[in-house]
Amino acid sequence: MAEVDVTVIGAGVVGLAVAARLAEGRDLVLVERRERHGQETSSRNSEVVHAGMYYPTGSLKAVLCVAGNRRFYEYAEARRVPFSRCGKLIVAIEEDELPALHALHQRGLDNGVPLHLISGADARAMEPEVPAIAAIWSPTTGVMSAHGLMDALREDAFRSGTIERLRANVTGLAREADGWRVTLQTPAGAESFTSARVVNCAGLEADTVAALAGVDVDAAGYRQHWCKGSYFAVAPRHAGLLRHLVYPLPGHVSLGTHAVIGLDGRLRFGPDAQYLPQRVPDYDVPESRRAEFAHASRRLLPVLEEADFSPDLAGLRPKLQGPGEAFRDFVIAEESARGLPGLVNLLGIDSPGLTASLAIAREVEGLVNA
Ligand SMILES: Cc1cc2nc3c(=O)[nH]c(=O)nc-3n(C[C@H](O)[C@H](O)[C@H](O)COP(=O)(O)OP(=O)(O)OC[C@H]3O[C@@H](n4cnc5c(N)ncnc54)[C@H](O)[C@@H]3O)c2cc1C
The missing domain is CATH 3.50.50.60 (FAD/NAD(P)-binding domain)
Structure with a gap:
């Protein structure tokens, strides 16, 4: 025995x-x-309670994300885990992003995720500082305390x-x-x-x-390949600038540098995606990347200035797909x-x-x- x-x-x-x-x-x-x-x-990580629209229909990531989202909210309510069901906008900023936005909306519906395609005017009514021309509204996305x-x-x-x-x-x-x-x-x-x-x-x-x-x-x-994701924090005076999570259309490796609102109202942007050449833990977020992060973030929130950004944390994703796979x-x-x-x-x-x-x-x- x-x-x-x-x-x-x-x-x-x-x-x-x-x-x-x-x-x-x-x-x-x-x-x-x-x-x-x-x-x-x-x-x-971003501490986001994802809804499940990104992953191929029928994949474990899609099925377990949709089920996990529902279970998380039930569990969090029962066990008093801090969370906010703040919802999220995935926004198109340029006309040429619209086909990808529509395709993502359809994939989300196929995955059983409650989603709404909304106009730029409706998106801007929700987030006046975000120059969206159209958006997907995801009411079941939220943020949680991972701890x-x-x-x-x-x-x-x-x-x-x-x-x-x-x-x-x-x-x-x-x-x-x-x-x-x-x-x-x-x-x-x-x-x-x-x-x-x-x-x-x-x-x-x-x-x-x-x-x-x-x-x-x-x-x-x-x-597994280690793929680093870094964050930059936004100056505290901008807390409250956004009421919902705001994401761009996803890239191939990650969901794209997005706006994350902490449960404390703090605003952060990230994570990017950088495969590490060697499997050595590296959580350093160098100041020298400020301009790059400010550029990606200001696309979603132009009111911010480069000086508003400061290095925050980084995390490492264990990815089975290597670069370009x-x-x-x-x-x-x-x-x-x-x-x-x-x-x-x-x-x-x-x-x-x-x-x-x-x-x-x-x-x-x-x-x-x-
Ligand atoms: C930048 C970033 C952003 C993300 N954002 C989100 C998000 O918003 N929403 C979301 O749903 N997911 C997100 N994720 C993914 C999420 O964080 C992970 O999927 C999840 O935390 C994985 O948890 P885990 O328990 O598998 O791994 P871990 O938290 O890494 O736990 C593994 C544990 O195993 C221990 N361990 C390893 N080897 C040994 C050993 N030989 N003996 C004993 N112990 C060992 C480690 O010390 C560690 O504590 C993100 C990830 C990253 C990197």
């Missing part, structure tokens, strides 16, 4: 949601290499008996007769235990963890077919992973129970 039923690797929002979902009635260990939960991508969500999920997981191991880096995963031998490196040294099942929610390192378990990550298409979906896979029963790998959990986290956890539960 294995010592525990389930080991969840990674205490970001996805690992926490999975632990909260699976812990009831099981011995579950949540392993995190940092000193606290939620110190990586889950706390370095609020993670804290609530962690509480739920603890209530069901989850054991949390912090400052514990998973360095080995070996298949044994009755499950997995999990090796941890901790400040006190190395230790190991057996677990019937392992759920890999290691975010940026999910491919490294899959490789530890014996997956050939290149052959499986699991190699086609769309890749989330991977959520039980690995029996590779001869690795009991292992569930989650890879490429970039945006909308925060929004989708509760729906992802449900998907994982289905695989664990199968």
